[in-house]
Amino acid sequence: MTTLLEVENLSRSFGGLVAVKDVSFSLRAGRITALIGPNGAGKTTCFNLVAGALKPTSGRVLFEGRQIDNSPPETVCRMGIARTFQIVRPMREMSVLENAMIGAFSWTRNVSEARSKAYESLESVGLAAKAHARTDQLTLPDRKMLETAKALSTRPKLLLLDEVMAGLRPTEAAGIVGVLQKLAEGGLTILLVEHVMRIVMEVASHVVVLHHGAKIAEGPPEEVVADPKVLESYLGAGFHA
Amino acid sequence: MLSLWLNVLASGILLGLVYGLVALGLTIIFGVMRVVNFAHGEMVVFGVYIGYWTVRLWNVPIIVAAAIAAVVMFAFGYLLEALIVKRFVNRPHHYQFIVFIGLSLLFSGTLLVAFGPDPRPTASQLSFQTVSLGLVTLDLARVQAAATAGLLIALLGAYLKFSPFGRSLRAAADNRLGGLIVGLNIPRVYAVTFGIGAACAGVAGALISPLFDAQPYLAVDFTLLAFVTVIVGGLGSFGGALLGGLVIGVAEAIAALMFTPSMKTALPYALLIIILVFRPRGFFGAKEI
Amino acid sequence: MLSGALLAIDGLCVAYDGSCALNGVSLQIHKGELICVVGANGAGKTSLIRSISGIVRSSSGVIKMNGVDITGMPPWEICERGIAQVAEGRQIFGSLSVEENLLLGGALKRAKTGQSETLDFVYQLFEKLRERRGQLAGTLSGGEQQMLAIGRAIMSKPEVVMFDEPSIGLSPALTDVMFGVVKSLHEQGATVLLVEQNVAKSLALANRGYVLENGSIVLHGSSDELLTNPEIQRAYLGL
Amino acid sequence: MQKKFDRGLERTRWLAGITVFAVLGLVGLLANPYVISLMTIVLLFTFLGQSWNLMLGIGGQLSIGHALFVGLGAYSVGVLYVKYGISPWVGLLTGMILAGSVGASIAWLSFRFEVRGIYFALLTIAAAEFARIMFSGWEFVGAMQGLFFAAPTGGIEISMLRGDARFYYFVALALAALGIIGTEFISRSYLGYVWRAMRDDESAARALGVRTFQHKILVISLSAATAAAGGGVLALVQGSIFPDSIMGMGLSVDVLIGPVVGGLGTTFGPLVGSLAAIPLNHLMSALGDSLRIPGLNNITYGVVLISVIWFLPDGIWPAIVRLCKAIQGPPTAWLWQSRKVEE
Numbered sequence A: 001m002t003t004l005l006e007v008e009n010l011s012r013s014f015g016g017l018v019a020v021k022d023v024s025f026s027l028r029a030g031r032i033t034a035l036i037g038p039n040g041a042g043k044t045t046c047f048n049l050v051a052g053a054l055k056p057t058s059g060r061v062l063f064e065g066r067q068i069d070n071s072p073p074e075t076v077c078r079m080g081i082a083r084t085f086q087i088v089r090p091m092r093e094m095s096v097l098e099n100a101m102i103g104a105f106s107w108t109r110n111v112s113e114a115r116s117k118a119y120e121s122l123e124s125v126g127l128a129a130k131a132h133a134r135t136d137q138l139t140l141p142d143r144k145m146l147e148t149a150k151a152l153s154t155r156p157k158l159l160l161l162d163e164v165m166a167g168l169r170p171t172e173a174a175g176i177v178g179v180l181q182k183l184a185e186g187g188l189t190i191l192l193v194e195h196v197m198r199i200v201m202e203v204a205s206h207v208v209v210l211h212h213g214a215k216i217a218e219g220p221p222e223e224v225v226a227d228p229k230v231l232e233s234y235l236g237a238g239f240h241a
Numbered sequence B: 001m002l003s004l005w006l007n008v009l010a011s012g013i014l015l016g017l018v019y020g021l022v023a024l025g026l027t028i029i030f031g032v033m034r035v036v037n038f039a040h041g042e043m044v045v046f047g048v049y050i051g052y053w054t055v056r057l058w059n060v061p062i063i064v065a066a067a068i069a070a071v072v073m074f075a076f077g078y079l080l081e082a083l084i085v086k087r088f089v090n091r092p093h094h095y096q097f098i099v100f101i102g103l104s105l106l107f108s109g110t111l112l113v114a115f116g117p118d119p120r121p122t123a124s125q126l127s128f129q130t131v132s133l134g135l136v137t138l139d140l141a142r143v144q145a146a147a148t149a150g151l152l153i154a155l156l157g158a159y160l161k162f163s164p165f166g167r168s169l170r171a172a173a174d175n176r177l178g179g180l181i182v183g184l185n186i187p188r189v190y191a192v193t194f195g196i197g198a199a200c201a202g203v204a205g206a207l208i209s210p211l212f213d214a215q216p217y218l219a220v221d222f223t224l225l226a227f228v229t230v231i232v233g234g235l236g237s238f239g240g241a242l243l244g245g246l247v248i249g250v251a252e253a254i255a256a257l258m259f260t261p262s263m264k265t266a267l268p269y270a271l272l273i274i275i276l277v278f279r280p281r282g283f284f285g286a287k288e289i
Numbered sequence C: 001m002l003s004g005a006l007l008a009i010d011g012l013c014v015a016y017d018g019s020c021a022l023n024g025v026s027l028q029i030h031k032g033e034l035i036c037v038v039g040a041n042g043a044g045k046t047s048l049i050r051s052i053s054g055i056v057r058s059s060s061g062v063i064k065m066n067g068v069d070i071t072g073m074p075p076w077e078i079c080e081r082g083i084a085q086v087a088e089g090r091q092i093f094g095s096l097s098v099e100e101n102l103l104l105g106g107a108l109k110r111a112k113t114g115q116s117e118t119l120d121f122v123y124q125l126f127e128k129l130r131e132r133r134g135q136l137a138g139t140l141s142g143g144e145q146q147m148l149a150i151g152r153a154i155m156s157k158p159e160v161v162m163f164d165e166p167s168i169g170l171s172p173a174l175t176d177v178m179f180g181v182v183k184s185l186h187e188q189g190a191t192v193l194l195v196e197q198n199v200a201k202s203l204a205l206a207n208r209g210y211v212l213e214n215g216s217i218v219l220h221g222s223s224d225e226l227l228t229n230p231e232i233q234r235a236y237l238g239l
Numbered sequence D: 001m002q003k004k005f006d007r008g009l010e011r012t013r014w015l016a017g018i019t020v021f022a023v024l025g026l027v028g029l030l031a032n033p034y035v036i037s038l039m040t041i042v043l044l045f046t047f048l049g050q051s052w053n054l055m056l057g058i059g060g061q062l063s064i065g066h067a068l069f070v071g072l073g074a075y076s077v078g079v080l081y082v083k084y085g086i087s088p089w090v091g092l093l094t095g096m097i098l099a100g101s102v103g104a105s106i107a108w109l110s111f112r113f114e115v116r117g118i119y120f121a122l123l124t125i126a127a128a129e130f131a132r133i134m135f136s137g138w139e140f141v142g143a144m145q146g147l148f149f150a151a152p153t154g155g156i157e158i159s160m161l162r163g164d165a166r167f168y169y170f171v172a173l174a175l176a177a178l179g180i181i182g183t184e185f186i187s188r189s190y191l192g193y194v195w196r197a198m199r200d201d202e203s204a205a206r207a208l209g210v211r212t213f214q215h216k217i218l219v220i221s222l223s224a225a226t227a228a229a230g231g232g233v234l235a236l237v238q239g240s241i242f243p244d245s246i247m248g249m250g251l252s253v254d255v256l257i258g259p260v261v262g263g264l265g266t267t268f269g270p271l272v273g274s275l276a277a278i279p280l281n282h283l284m285s286a287l288g289d290s291l292r293i294p295g296l297n298n299i300t301y302g303v304v305l306i307s308v309i310w311f312l313p314d315g316i317w318p319a320i321v322r323l324c325k326a327i328q329g330p331p332t333a334w335l336w337q338s339r340k341v342e343e
Helices: A043-051 A073-079 A096-106 A111-124 A140-152 A170-185 A197-203 A221-226 A228-235 B002-033 B040-058 B062-083 B093-115 B140-162 B164-174 B176-181 B186-207 B218-233 B238-258 B261-278 C045-052 C075-080 C098-105 C115-125 C127-131 C142-155 C172-187 C199-205 C223-227 C230-237 D002-030 D033-058 D067-084 D088-111 D118-136 D165-188 D190-200 D202-207 D212-238 D249-262 D269-291 D296-311 D316-342
Strands: A003-014 A017-028 A032-036 A058-063 A081-083 A158-162 A189-194 A206-211 A214-219 B130-133 B136-139 C007-016 C019-029 C034-038 C060-065 C083-086 C160-164 C191-196 C208-213 C216-222
Touching (some): A003 A189, A017 A043, A017 A189, A017 A206, A032 A043, A043 A158, A043 A189, A073 A081, A096 A140, A096 D190, A140 A158, A170 A197, A197 A221, A206 A221, A214 A221, A214 A228, B002 B040, B002 B140, B002 B238, B040 B062, B040 B093, B062 B140, B062 B186, B130 B140, B140 B164, B140 B238, B164 B186, B164 C098, B186 B218, B218 B238, B218 B261, B238 B261, B261 D118, C019 C045, C083 C142, C098 C115, C115 C142, C127 C142, C142 C160, C142 C172, C172 C199, D033 D190, D067 D088, D067 D249, D088 D118, D088 D212, D165 D212, D190 D212
Parallel strands (some): A032 A189, A032 A206, C034 C191
Antiparallel strands (some): C007 C060, C208 C216
16 A cells, blocks of 8 residues: 655644644555544644645645645645535535535536536535535535535545534434445545544544644554553543543 | 925824824724724714814814814714614625715715705814924914824823723724623623724814815715725724824825825825735734734 | 522523534532533533523523523623633633733623732732733733633632633643642632533542533533443543 | 426526516617616616626625726727727727736735735725826826717717717617626636635635635636726716716725625626616706705615615515515426426
């Protein structure tokens, strides 16, 4: 397996506050990697650094061997990295289908081609039946899936998902897990930022744990979850009962 | 030659202080409420009319007219906010702009209906008196207007800096959610803010009533002038409004000396465009817009 | 149960454009209690605090303070009734000085008398803040800003203080300091509602706890019961 | 099923559009000179409103200085025709290119440092005022005394775009139709999707690969160029150009009233809004003149603007559409269903 994305010694500070310090990891093509950690661990900052929404203070991000950390988000997207937002932000005055079409215009100017790609993306996340709904008629899990569909329309090689399962009920989350597994089977590389560990356990084949901006553990999910450092970061010291 | 330049510079600075007061009203409203008062020029013109009528009816000094303008325009601004503007504070900017354009049309129309289109010069006792300081000779009306404006700017600055209400106002401007958390009565803060902004414009209008004839069509020019002033200084910044006023006042005065009258009015805009090229947020621009 | 409580919440629902953030939450806090509400990201913790303080409107449900219905009151009237909060993201006034921030916290009518004593008390609690009283609040470090937010809440002489994740973004050492502050406030008689994701630390302090998941209370009991409940581990780690 | 729904809606829209323009055509043939001249202005402002709407309603960029572009178009036509006798067609083209590049430069200046929102809007008025004052002092273009077109000889000259009032009515009608068709065309092309995405959420659009900087410049220069075309025709219709009326704040306000009252971002909004607002304004200024109350039309405009934003924030046209749907909702739904069975 090849390495698709490499993060090397990435740091980012805001004012005096170091949000991410000296984090390195790499993503192998075709598998689901999860970036986890409790609230305020620097996951979202890390994510935004990879997606081009923030510039690192130091360190590098390499995608297919090319340095991308100084590129604006639209360029990063056009290179093959698509992202979702933690707070779902559909284009309010556009239909579900139209939302899903926008991403396709990064590689085509043909509207009907974009439309069929959008249908395809919606289908792969199970939203095709609601293609013509208004976005405010969607339920929260559907909106999260719309975010994913929008990203899929850009034909990404790497999909970055920011807490797609936050705020969902277990049954709803299970549906999304199924979708992600299918996408990965289709050859897509996925980086998942998640707070809730139990979802990660099911889908990810590799886990990176952040705490206070630094990487504290990395490995297969079963190993990581047994790591006392990880337990402590989540539940606090002394919680081993 | 030197005395001519000094005179021009001094009169520019004097008028600049009044411009600064106008711009201050606009910038306080924007800083706290994130709303651009497109009807600001109308409020200045209201002040000019208040100056005109009080002097004509009761023959009071301009200072008294300015005090009346302050009270009337504060009440006017407070009510306007509480009745109309309030509903649009959280709307997108273009909605706010359209509401204010509507208000400005409404106000200028009302002025036209009430007083007609003809200019009315205020017959102040100071109109033709001058003071001399060495090489510089200035007319008294201008000196008085500038002195009062300068004093008011200082007082307002002190009020905002040291009074409990000024603290609340700055807090609301800094972080609205934070204001709600500590229990600030945000609607009241907003209404008072708008009242203060309107009062600044009104007082400035009354102060310059001996210099500018009262006329409804003046409003657009004052609105635009206030915009230019605050952009030059940086929208939402107290010091910026003052500095912007002085820069524009002096630039206008110099332009009047060197170019044709039409170039004089164009210069502030030219200055604005140049500043936007080099310092897009003005001298003291707020970060978030 | 509703009658004796200082703060009683019954069937509270909050919705943001169509999706439910809180769904029928009921809880009570008695005078002098320290209770905690734990839950993962997106469980509705911040919505709970903001709807109690009136910043977010609830769609249904009743909130009573001292037996008085405060549902639908504007935030400043709710503050006046003695509910203060240490908000998520601190929400201090960065361009104002430290002391001005504190004075704004004490600007309510209820806190007017004896304001200087309260200020003294806050400065005793946080010596750092006294040292930096003239400095702009935006220049403080994360931990100091959190202290300022707590101090600002104390300034209003509240009957109930709500903490929204005071440990977020702080180093382990500072987190301990922060929990120590919460504990000492409680020991001095304050009624505290602590909303946290750090389960072990917050349950160790609290008398009782509630577990919030997807906008609903799924578990409720004394701290000891919750600490040994396997459900908690499941909710957090998926074991 | 959805495709058929779209097609049904499509058919209704085409029918509605064709009917409206057929009626407007009949008006041009049958109405009296007063109505013709009033409707010419309505149609021209429909087109200008459309160009403004393109920028805010679709592109999300607020301009309150559109008079700048209108004026550049008017002066290009005026100067070339009056001074050199060059065909207004050339003038229109020149004006469009000129205004487009000025629009692009303003956009570039402003967005280069990601200055947007209010600053951009204020910059547009500042630029317009600057231009107005410069033109007022520029003797070559007539300064304050303005530029005058020779009175039309009576015959219609397409190559010189000269003719009588009825001729200009049809020119304005063609322009309005072109505006509506063009807007429809753009909003269905990839540009429309990308621009609306940019309007609704700029950072989300960028994350989906939209190069927002380039697109903002594009939408602004397109809007500026079309406004210039409208300005050129407006100058021909009025027969004269004065800097204060063609480049003043008042014209910028007139341009935005139609789309705001009619419905921001909608295709028919500017037409509906202009139809409602401009005759009202004329009526009120006539009434004001006869009663010797000069500010009456300003007051009416002000009250109309405030009430529309207050009561119908998305404008008259969407309200009409909602009303129609509410009235004939069930029967048409039944109609579509029956069609589904057929096909």
